[in-house]
Amino acid sequence: MMRLRPLILLLACLAGGTAHAAPEEAVDAASGTVRLLLSTEPPSLDSVRATDQVSFFVLSHLMDGLLQYDADNRLAPALAERWELRPDGATFWLRRGATWEDGVPVTAHDFVHAWREVLRPANAAPYASLLYPLQNARAIASGELPVESLGVRAAEDHRLEVAFGQPCAWFPALTAFMTLLPLRTDFHAAQGERHAADAGRLLANGPFRLTRWVHGAQLVLEKNPRYWNAGAIRLQRIEVPYMTTDAQAELNLFLDRRIAMANIAPDSVRQVLLQRQRLRRFADGYVHFLAFNFREGRPTQNLRLRRAIQAALDPGEIVNRVLRMPGLRPAESLFPTVLRGRERAFVDEYPLAAPARGDAIAQREFAAALAELGVTELAPLHLLTGEATTALRISEYAQARLAETLGVRLRLDRQITKQRLQQMARGEFDLALQNWGPDFDDPVTFAELLASWNPINRGQYRSAGYDRWLGVALGSNEPAQRLAAFDELQRLVRDDAPLIPVYENARLYVQHPALQGVVRAPFFGDPNLRHARIGTR
Numbered sequence: 001m002m003r004l005r006p007l008i009l010l011l012a013c014l015a016g017g018t019a020h021a022a023p024e025e026a027v028d029a030a031s032g033t034v035r036l037l038l039s040t041e042p043p044s045l046d047s048v049r050a051t052d053q054v055s056f057f058v059l060s061h062l063m064d065g066l067l068q069y070d071a072d073n074r075l076a077p078a079l080a081e082r083w084e085l086r087p088d089g090a091t092f093w094l095r096r097g098a099t100w101e102d103g104v105p106v107t108a109h110d111f112v113h114a115w116r117e118v119l120r121p122a123n124a125a126p127y128a129s130l131l132y133p134l135q136n137a138r139a140i141a142s143g144e145l146p147v148e149s150l151g152v153r154a155a156e157d158h159r160l161e162v163a164f165g166q167p168c169a170w171f172p173a174l175t176a177f178m179t180l181l182p183l184r185t186d187f188h189a190a191q192g193e194r195h196a197a198d199a200g201r202l203l204a205n206g207p208f209r210l211t212r213w214v215h216g217a218q219l220v221l222e223k224n225p226r227y228w229n230a231g232a233i234r235l236q237r238i239e240v241p242y243m244t245t246d247a248q249a250e251l252n253l254f255l256d257r258r259i260a261m262a263n264i265a266p267d268s269v270r271q272v273l274l275q276r277q278r279l280r281r282f283a284d285g286y287v288h289f290l291a292f293n294f295r296e297g298r299p300t301q302n303l304r305l306r307r308a309i310q311a312a313l314d315p316g317e318i319v320n321r322v323l324r325m326p327g328l329r330p331a332e333s334l335f336p337t338v339l340r341g342r343e344r345a346f347v348d349e350y351p352l353a354a355p356a357r358g359d360a361i362a363q364r365e366f367a368a369a370l371a372e373l374g375v376t377e378l379a380p381l382h383l384l385t386g387e388a389t390t391a392l393r394i395s396e397y398a399q400a401r402l403a404e405t406l407g408v409r410l411r412l413d414r415q416i417t418k419q420r421l422q423q424m425a426r427g428e429f430d431l432a433l434q435n436w437g438p439d440f441d442d443p444v445t446f447a448e449l450l451a452s453w454n455p456i457n458r459g460q461y462r463s464a465g466y467d468r469w470l471g472v473a474l475g476s477n478e479p480a481q482r483l484a485a486f487d488e489l490q491r492l493v494r495d496d497a498p499l500i501p502v503y504e505n506a507r508l509y510v511q512h513p514a515l516q517g518v519v520r521a522p523f524f525g526d527p528n529l530r531h532a533r534i535g536t537r
Contacts, residue, residue, distance in 0.1 A: 024258070025257060025258070026254070026257050026258055026259050026260040026512045026515075027260050027512050027514050027515050027534050028534075029514065029534045029535075031236060031237060032223075032234070032235050032236030032237060032534065033235075033236060033237040033238075033239060034235055034237070034238050034239070034260055034515060034529065034532065034534070035238075035239045035240070035241065035258065035259060035260060036238060036239070036240045036259065036260065036261065037240065037242045037243065037244065037250055037253060037259050037262070038054055038057075038219070038240050038242075038243045039054065039243065039244065039245045040054055040243055040245070041054070041213075041215060041216055041217075041219070041243055042054050042055040042058050042059075042219075043055055044196065045058060045059060045062075045196040045197075045202055045210075046195055046196040046197075047059060047063070047114065047178050047179060047180075047181040047183065047196075048114070048117050048118050048123055048125050048179070048183070049123070049125060049126065050178055050179075051126045051127065053525075053526065055178070056178050056524075056525045056526075057525045057526065057527070058210070058219065058221070058525075059178045059181065059525065060178070060206075060524055060525020060528065060530075061206060061207060061208045061221055061238065061525065061529060061530065062202065062204040062206050062208055062209065062210055062221065063178075063181045063182075063204060063205055063206045064078040064079045064098070064106075064181075064205050064206045064228075065078055065079065065175050065176050065177070065178075065180055065181050065182070066078060066079055066080040066083070066092050066094075066111070066160070066172075066175035066176075066180070067080060067083070067172055067173075067175045067176045068176050068524065069176055069441075069519075069521060069523055069524040069528070071517070071519050071531045073441075073519065073521055073522070073523065073524070075172060075173060075176065075441070077095075078176070079094050079095060079098050079106055079182070079205070079228075080092040080093060080094055080095070080160075080175070081093050081094070081095040083172060085169070085171065085172060085477070086477075087164075087167050087477050088163065088164055089135075089151070089161065089162045089163040089164050090161075090162045090164075090171055090172070091155075091159065091160070091161055091162070092108075092159070092160040092162070092175075093158060093159055094106065094107065094108055094157075094158040094159070094160065095158075095228060096158055097228055098205065098228040099205065099226050099228070100184060100187075100203050100204070100205045100226075101203060101204045101205065101209045101224050101226055102203065102226075103226055104184065105157070106182060106184075106205050107154065107157040107158065108153075108154035108155070108156065108157060108158060108159060108160040109154045109157070109185065110182035110183060110184050110185070111152065111154075111160055111180075111182045112150075112152050112153060112154050112160070113182075113183050113184070113185045113188065114180070114181060114182050114183035115131055115134070115150060115152055115180065116140075116147040116148070116150055116152075117147075117183060117188070118130075118131055118179055118180075119131055119137055119140045119141050119147060119150060120140075120147050121140075121141060121142070121143045125179065127177075127179040128141050128179075129141075130174055130177065130179055130180070130439075131150075131179075131180075132165075133164050133165060133166050133167070133168035133171065134150060134151045134152060134162065134163065134164060134165060134168075135149075135150070135151025135163040135164060135165040136149045136150055136151055136165065137150060137151070137165065138165075151163030151164065151165065166474065166475065167474070167475050167476060167477050169442075169476065169477045169479070169482060170440065170442035170444050170445075173440035173441050173442050173523075174440055176440065176523065176524055177439055177440055178525075182205070184203055187203045198213055199211060199212055199213040204224055205224075205227075206224065206227060207223065207224055207227050207229070207230070207233045207530055208221040208222060208223055208224055208233075208238060209221065209222055209223075209224045216243065217241070217243065218239075218240060218241045219239070219240040220237065220238075220239050220240070221237070221238040221239075221240075222236065222237050223235065223236045223237065232531075233530065234517070234531075234532065234533035234534070235529060235532055235533065235534070238529060242259075247263070247264075247265040247268065248265075248268065250262045250263065251264065251265075251268050251271070251272070251510075254510055254512075255275060255277075257512075259512075260511060260512035260514075260515045261509060261510065261511045261512065261515070261518070261527065262509060262510050263507055263508070263509045264279065264508040264509055264510060266325045266389070266390075266508075269326065269508065272510060277510045278510065278511075278513075279326070279508055279509075279510065280508070280509050280510065280511060281326065281327040281506050281507070281508055282506060282507045282508075282509060282520035282526075283327070283329075283336075283337060283338055283504065283505070283506045283522070284338075284437060284505055284506065284507055284520075284522050284526070285336045285337075285338035285339070285437050285438045285504075285505075285522035285523075286336070286435050286436065286437040286504070286505040287331050287334065287335075287336050287435065287436055287437075287446070287501055287503075287504055287505070288331070288390075288394075288433065288434070288435040288501075288502045288503050288504075288505060289331070289334075289433075289434055289435070289436075289499045289500060289501045289502055290309075290313070290394075290398070290431055290432070290433055290434075290499060290500040290502060291431065291432050291433075291434050291458075291459050291498070291499040292306055292430070292431055292459055292461075292497070292498060292499065293427060293429055293430050293431070293432070293459045293460070294459050294460045294461050294462065294498070295427045295459075295460055298427075298430055299369075299373060299378060299379075299381070299430065300381070300430050300431065302369050302372055302373055303496065303497070304365045304366070304368040304369035304372060305365075305366065305369035305373070305378075306496075306497040306498075307355075307365045307497055308362045308363075308365035308366035308369055308406060309362075309402065309406075309408075309431075309497075309500070310355055310357070310497045310500050311355070311356060311357045311358060311361040311362035311365060312357075312359070312362040312401050312402055312405045312406060313357075313397075313398060313401060313402075313500060313502075314357055315330035315331055315332065315500075315501065315502050315503060316330045317397075318330070318394060318397060318502055318503060319503050322393050322394065322397045323390055323393055323394070323503070325390070325508075326506075326508060327506030327507070327508055328503050328504070328505065328506055329503065329504045329506070330502075330503055330504075331501035331502055331503050331504045332352055332354050332355075332494070332501055333347050333352045333490045333493075333494075333501060334446050334447070334449070334450075334489070334490050334493045334499070334501060335347055335443050335446050335447075335486065335490060336438065336446070336504050337504060338438060338441075338522045338523075339438060339441060339442070339443050339445075339446070340441055341483055342479060342480075342483065346443055346483065346486065349483070350483065350486070350487040350490070352487075352490050352491065352494060353494075354494075355494050355495075355497075359405050362405050362406060363405065363406065366406045366408075377407075378408055378409075380409040380410065380411045381402075381408060381409070381410050381411065381430040381431060382410075382411050382413060382428070382429050382430045382431070383395055383398065383399070383410045383411065383412050383413065383429070383430065383431045383432070383433070384413050384415065384420055384423055384424065384428070384429035384431070384432040384433070385412060385413065385414055385415075385420075385432070385433045386414065386415065386416075386417060386420055386433060387414055387415070387416055387417075391414075391433050392414065394433060394502060395410070395412050395414075395433065396412070398410060398431075399412060410431075413429070420432075424458040424459075425458055427458070427460070432458075432459070433502075434499075435505070436449060437522070438522055438523060439523070440523055441523050443473070443483075443486040444473060444474065444486075447470055447473060447486060447489050448470065450463070450466055450470075450493070450498055450499075451466070451467060451470055452466075452467050453467075459498065459499075461498040463492065463496060463498070465492055466489065466492055466493075466496075466498075469485045469488045469489050469492065470485070470489060472485040473485040473486055473489070507520075514534050514535060515532060515534060516532065516533050516534070516535050517531040517532045517533050518531075518532050519531055
């Protein structure tokens with residue numbers, strides 16, 4: 001599913017209060033306070049409408065869903081003490097004693113209300129499709145059926161029954177995602193369109209509650225004393241008094257000991273090392289790739305041309321010689337290493353051989369492509385790319401390599417994210433640099449990208465074989481069968497080359513030594529401070 005990328009959460013622990021207040025330390029052991037920085041304020045803390053990682057970071061500390069990810073990034077109980085998954089549905093037994101921050105019990109009715117709101121057509125929830133496996137969900141989203149017909153009901157106050165319209169083996173993982181968080185009917189209705197717009201308009205049921213929100217300037221989260229697992233929460237307060245996209249300013253705040261964490265831009269690595277700071281790495285699961293346009297009249301419809309470009313471009317060379325950023329790894333599969341198979345990473349359990357590469361192979365495929373296209377020379381290809389330095393470097397590398405190896409000219413078109421997405425939706429490209437990250441821990445979050453029916457498939461790739469294997473993965477509850485289907489999908493992507501995986505991303509960051517227990521989380525509100533503490537070891 002789409003999220004705003006790159007991950008814009010720039011962590012830091014900073015002084016609370018107004019801009020003219022005296023600076024405070026990044027961490028304060030006496031008060032249990034950690035100070036962080038965001039690149040922007042949360043665009044929306046309404047779980048029905050939220051789509052981005054800044055909002056997800058805040059929501060993941062204010063709210064519990066049915067399940068959550070633990071300190072090892074594995075699914076674990078949250079509001080649901082236990083659950084049962086069946087081919088036709090699922091049952092979740094909610095823990096008794098879990099309450100909202102005002103002391104009112106959390107019940108199954110709160111989930112029924114929230115999921116109906118996600119599918120209510122008037123809300124236009126961006127992630128409504130996550131609930132499509134539920135009975136009648138698609139028809140509700142299109143306005144054909146009332147929300148009351150959704151396949152979810154509160155059998156009892158603490159038992160939630162879910163009915164599937166199609167198998168959904170990954171549904172437990174979905175319940176940790178922000179779109180499926182509960183909403184209490186009375187409070188939600190009372191707030192109307194202003195729900196979650198200010199500190200007093202959002203009702204928390206998680207480890208922290210939002211006590212202050214100065215728009216564009218400051219957020220304060222304080223420990224929720226009514227949280228069902230309050231005894232396990234060590235921090236008392238998370239403050240976010242600064243918001244900026246300036247990477248150097250972020251680093252300076254960290255070096256000035258005003259913030260406890262900071263993401264590090266590639267150009268700042270040397271400065272960090274000279275300051276004798278420990279540089280940390282976090283694989284966030286984003287795969288960056290080069291996608292082709294399959295629309296009528298585009299030469300990139302031709303398989304031999306795609307294979308020629310695939311053979312000419314080497315992800316290892318891009319990572320090691322072009323980008324030269326610590327932590328990045330060349331990508332061969334559509335699926336990143338953070339996605340699990342049965343016991344280990346999916347790509348380790350189902351290793352994928354690299355496609356054939358090299359100048360001779362590229363030139364042979366290109367000659368065949370020209371013959372099939374009925375031309376002796378190819379017109380310049382339109383490469384749509386982004387503004388980031390990494391995107392420019394990859395684009396310039398591809399431009400030089402294809403010119404040198406194949407005599408193919410690339411016309412680079414750099415656009416801001418919004419404009420780039422609009423051009424892709426209109427099909428105004430031959431090749432486009434894209435990236436995608438996981439919303440939950442199941443390969444389907446990547447596999448659906450190339451489904452013929454998916455609007456995110458902006459290159460309009462159509463493959464009966466791909467749709468067939470995806471159908472197996474979507475329609476089965478048998479783990480071995482599903483994983484084998486994903487293996488077939490990654491092999492098809494390699495052989496048919498609808499896209500070329502380039503690299504798997506990693507984030508570099510620094511962290512205050514006294515801040516411990518922070519979990520970097522590819523699936524759950526990164527960074528996760530639920531397990532964090534302030535200590536000396």
